[in-house]
Amino acid sequence: MKINGTPYRTIWPAPAGQAIEIIDQTRLPHEFVTVRLETMEEAAHAIMEMLVRGAPLIGATAAYGMALAMNDDASDSGLESAFATLVETRPTAINLRWALDRMQAHLKPVHPGMRPEAAWAEAAAIADEDVAINAAIGRNGLKLIEQAWEAKGRQGCVNILTHCNAGWLATVDWGTAIAPIYAAHDAGIPVHVWVDETRPRNQGASLTAWELKSHGVPHKVIVDNAGGHYMQHGMVDLCIVGTDRTTARGDVCNKIGTYLKALAAFDNKVPFYVALPSPTIDWRIQDGVAEIPIEERGAEEVSHLQGRTASGEILKVQVTPLGSPVANPAFDVTPARLVTALITEKGVCAASPEGLKSLFPDR
Numbered sequence: 350m351k352i353n354g355t356p357y358r359t360i361w362p363a364p365a366g367q368a369i370e371i372i373d374q375t376r377l378p379h380e381f382v383t384v385r386l387e388t389m390e391e392a393a394h395a396i397m398e399m400l401v402r403g404a405p406l407i408g409a410t411a412a413y414g415m416a417l418a419m420n421d422d423a424s425d426s427g428l429e430s431a432f433a434t435l436v437e438t439r440p441t442a443i444n445l446r447w448a449l450d451r452m453q454a455h456l457k458p459v460h461p462g463m464r465p466e467a468a469w470a471e472a473a474a475i476a477d478e479d480v481a482i483n484a485a486i487g488r489n490g491l492k493l494i495e496q497a498w499e500a501k502g503r504q505g506c507v508n509i510l511t512h513c514n515a516g517w518l519a520t521v522d523w524g525t526a527i528a529p530i531y532a533a534h535d536a537g538i539p540v541h542v543w544v545d546e547t548r549p550r551n552q553g554a555s556l557t558a559w560e561l562k563s564h565g566v567p568h569k570v571i572v573d574n575a576g577g578h579y580m581q582h583g584m585v586d587l588c589i590v591g592t593d594r595t596t597a598r599g600d601v602c603n604k605i606g607t608y609l610k611a612l613a614a615f616d617n618k619v620p621f622y623v624a625l626p627s628p629t630i631d632w633r634i635q636d637g638v639a640e641i642p643i644e645e646r647g648a649e650e651v652s653h654l655q656g657r658t659a660s661g662e663i664l665k666v667q668v669t670p671l672g673s674p675v676a677n678p679a680f681d682v683t684p685a686r687l688v689t690a691l692i693t694e695k696g697v698c699a700a701s702p703e704g705l706k707s708l709f710p711d712r
């Protein structure tokens with residue numbers, strides 16, 4: 350996607366090689382800052398502290414993290430120790446383990462002397478594939494938005510609600526849930542996006558709104574509790590969200606609050622779509638509620654809010670009473686029965702074992 354006319358991805362190898370560059374997402378929307386990562390430890394830190402975030406981008410960063418590790422120590426023990434460090438950085442998004450498994454399987458049979466070169470090439474392949482997958486998700490999801498537009502008699506606009514940030518910032522490029530929205534907007538379909546603010550870290554208010562504004566897509570930021578109200582009043586035609594892990598039977602784990610939106614959509618007969626690249630599917634598990642580890646993040650994300658003052662200063666302020674304990678589960682699971690359909694790079698399918706098997710018969 351372009352920022353002020355310059356095309357960007359969210360992660361790229363530094364021009365002189367041996368390092369990667371990322372957009373520091375903790376500084377958005379107020380400042381656009383890129384950061385150079387030169388070691389595997391710096392890549393791990395960027396994932397843990399959420400300079401990069403979003404399931405597909407976490408996977409791509411971990412892959413480049415392995416490449417950085419190979420620069421320092423390409424022995425078998427170097428490979429194993431990089432894997433062990435990176436896999437612990439965020440527990441819920443399965444793309445992390447998928448990318449690390451792929452890097453390890455690719456590098457193990459390679460002679461240590463050749464591993465750095467092989468690692469950089471494989472990480473670049475993972476990043477490029479993510480871009481192609483998300484472009485295909487955009488094309489497949491576009492058909493659903495076109496249908497909604499036809500169903501409205503091509504009157505007004507298609508109102509779409511999304512939660513968290515599953516746009517290009519959450520991936521290497523294009524996004525998952527937002528890719529169909531960009532495709533529809535670029536195809537001339539009038540879309541309007543309800544952007545859940547997505548407490549506690551406000552990925553909707555800070556990142557999704559910034560992306561949509563940059564691309565000229567009409568949108569409004571709403572508080573997390575407003576979605577059900579707009580659905581009851583016929584002001585949401587469909588929801589599209591992303592996912593950090595999807596089970597083999599179609600349960601989806603996504604940013605905390607997604608489940609409540611799915612319940613409201615179900616009650617109001619609003620289609621609830623989940624967009625996902627196939628590396629987000631965890632084929633080993635069925636029951637998302639029982640089997641997906643939910644990341645518990647730090648208390649300060651709940652007790653404090655960060656923002657910009659009128660004079661341009663970035664400040665963090667406390668919103669809870671001093672000493673009040675908080676809890677901060679970062680994700681929740683939406684059961685497959687509440688999901689209208691899954692949008693993948695291979696097409697659209699039912700959120701069910703049969704639906705997923707129809708698109709991925711080899712799994």
Ligand code: MRU
Binds near residue numbers: 402512592679
């Ligand atoms: O905690 P985050 O910001 O990494 O959470 C991101 C999400 O929940 C996204 O919706 C999900 O990763 C899908 S992104 C393509």
